[in-house]
Amino acid sequence: MTAYDPPDEPQPGAPDPYGGAGPAFDTVVLAGGAARRLGGTDKPGVRVGGRALLDRVLTACSGARTTVVVADPRATARPVVWAREDPVGGGPLAALDAGLRHTTAPYVVLLSADLPFLGEETVRRLLGALGDAVGRNAPPDGVLLSDSEGRDQPLVAAYRSDALRRQLSALVAEYGSPAGLPLRRLTGALDLTRISDPVASFDCDTWEDIAAARARIREHGHVLDEWISAVKDELGIDLGVDTGVLLDLARDAAHSVARPAAPLTTFLVGYAAAQAGGGPEAVAEAARKASALALRWADENDAGAAPQATTDAG
Helix, strand or coil, X not given: CCCCCCCCCCCCCCCCCCCCCCCCEEEEEECCCCCHHHCCCCHHHCEECCEEHHHHHHHHCCCCCCEEEECCCCCCCCCCEEECCCCCCCCHHHHHHHHXXXXXXXXXXXXXXCCCCCCHHHHHHHHHHHHHCCCCCCCCCEEEEECCCXXXXXXXXXXXXXXXXXXXXXXXXXXXXXXXXXXHHHHCCCCEEEEECCCCCCCCCCHHHHHHHHHHXXXXXXXXXXXXXXXXXXXXXXXXXXXXXXXXXXXXXXXXXXXXXXXXXXXXXXHHHHHCCCCHHHHHHHHHHHHHHHHHHHHHHHHCCCCCCCCCCC
């Protein structure tokens, strides 16, 4: 089990030092393990926050050119390419070899399917650190996360594709096949850089881990973001929206008109944004107009009735 140690929360509005489009990459997700410590349960399908663990990982790597999942095919929230190791159950190196055959990008993000707190910002951070080192005389072969106890997590990492292929070829030349070999046979021969992240590296190996993950996402400060991510996945929406704007709108409608006006107004704003072509800007503009209307509505109530006209009896 990877120990979970809650970090300090980032400050609202803090810039992402690894933001931006970043280098082109593919993703390989290893999702075909036996999950013995979960009693053989279908671990990628276990739900945390209403979403399968596999779907949570797929959301985090949504910027990949190609995402390959090494496992038997199943329904997923995002389109993927399916692959299977030979032989089935041949271990992580055999699975990596099978997945890598479907990739063409210069970088590969390698992930397990049981990372409930992995986010797009962590993937960008890994790729950013790897891309920043390309100009060096001896750039690293990869960048991986380490957990709160300093242990390497090679299945939460970004690698140079050529380095992975080179070392896999060397292992096949030596052993005849990658099947049955531990992953450290490959990673131990690579030059790797490490980034500490005890949350993103938290994986679910036991039911206690699952319970801890489910409890954390319901904590104050996490639950709204988790819920919005779950709804977007469920509805097939890939849209970044300023939740603060919508919450302000809901407050204005509830206080200025009536409490039931809050959900109805936000629904109408969403519909109007879709009619306007969608996108964060369309949502923000529709929310601005509706919020201004709610405040005008409140102003009329505050002003009271206009003085009645008087008749000149003269």
